[in-house]
Amino acid sequence: MNELALYTIYLIYGLAFFAIGMTISLRDLKLSRLSIVAALPALALFGYTHALHEWTELYIEWVGPNRDVSWHLQVESMRSVKLLLSYLALGWFAWKMLGLIRWRYLHWMRTITYAVMTTYLALLAISYQAMALEAFLPTANTLTRWIFGLGPAVVSGLALTAYARQQHWRSHRGARYFGYCGLALIAYGVATGIIPTDLGLWVPVLRASCALAVLYCLARALSIFDWEREEQIRQAQWQLVRADHHRAVGTLASGLASEIEQPLQRAMEKCDELEPELDMDSDGPYRLEQIRDELQRSREVCKELVTFSQHAQDDLQALPLDTLLNSALELLSHRLKPFIVLQDLEPGLTILGNEKQLKEVLVNVLSNAIDASEEVKRLEISAVLKEGEVQLEIRDYGPGLSGEGQNNATEPFYTTKQEHMGLGLTLCHQVLQQHGGQLSLENWHHGLAVHLNWPRHQPA
Structure with missing residues (x-):
């Protein structure tokens, strides 16, 4: 026995x-x-x-x-x-x-x-x-x-x-x-x-x-891998729906921008024709300059709409994250002079992407963080490699966002600033998706944290 x-x-x-x-x-x-x-x-x-x-x-x-x-x-x-x-x-x-x-x-x-x-x-x-x-x-x-x-x-x-x-x-x-x-x-x-x-x-x-x-x-x-696969499928489906939505909005925006651009250009020309006829001692030239400024702002809005509709991914190259981030910080150095910027980047992180587009993303996110942190004047930037992804986090010391704001921040034309169109984070999100990444936002106890994730690039 x-x-x-x-x-x-x-x-x-x-x-x-x-x-x-x-x-x-x-x-x-x-x-x-x-x-x-x-x-x-x-x-x-x-x-x-x-x-x-x-x-x-x-x-x-x-x-x-x-x-x-x-x-x-x-x-x-x-x-x-x-x-x-x-x-x-x-x-x-x-x-x-x-x-x-x-x-x-x-x-x-x-x-x-x-x-x-x-x-x-x-x-x-x-x-x-x-x-x-x-x-x-x-x-x-x-x-x-x-x-x-x-x-x-x-x-x-x-x-x-x-x-x-x-x-x-x-x-x-x-x-x-x-x-x-x-x-x-x-x-x-x-x-x-x-x-x-x-x-x-x-x-x-x-x-x-x-x-x-x-x-x-x-x-x-190991059943967590089944859950991960289901999440990947749901994410892919959601991205397809979102891509169709952005494509439709982009087509509409491009058409509107083209239609509006021509009248704006003619209005600018009429301003130039009108200027010699104005009495220089009156407030006419000042008011005309205000009209020009508003027309120019409208033209810039049209350019943003065209950019939104035509954003494409090309010219991919291996980009060291620290170099890319420092380049974006250098562009904003005039605004960052009074700020304390704490950086904690894991060395050797590299991503594959379009340098110009990704730099625009970082500049946009950092600009928002600077705007939000005007009182405390402090930013925290960290980056790690986790689960095969390069995860960059930019924290500001501002008021944060409401739940609705976090959910809608990447939607076209959603903004909390009257002077903006609400396409900045939408473009950032679109660029990251084209690079296989994601953008997400969450509040932390001092403000708002923006998470930017990319697949890690491993040279062959």
């Missing part, structure tokens, strides 16, 4: 890890922007290799009693290699996860890893010299479990829980299941790294239970 139970446990044990690998491998993650996609192949590799290791255990238990010593040594050697390879894959996953959560002490972890590897190899060499092969293999397995089983499992688990906290803003429950998966991995690391196998049947039962818990939580966590 105990033998049958042991066979069943190891069969389920191996199937659980094999299912972990399959759960990841069967997912189509090519279009995902979640950063954890880069680490999941390592976890899948761990699942496959550890399943082979556990099934080797089952094979030894099944046919081992009828085999000689040399067979046992050969199979045990293969089992030890599989165990080490599986834990190295888990260590690779842990390393990738630490990079994703941007752990500040990652460079120290690299040093510790080299030291641990050196210690492990030294202990293996000493044990190999001092022991017979049949005694060395169990010792090597114990060292492997202590160093490469417990350590990477605990680090992976902690990194997954940290990643889950970073994803807490996502409404989908899959985000928190990454944290549960991390806790299950920690439990498995303790069970496999600290508790010896020979304590009884309950040890493989405990390990198999932890493996099943990892599988369950991982399967639930």
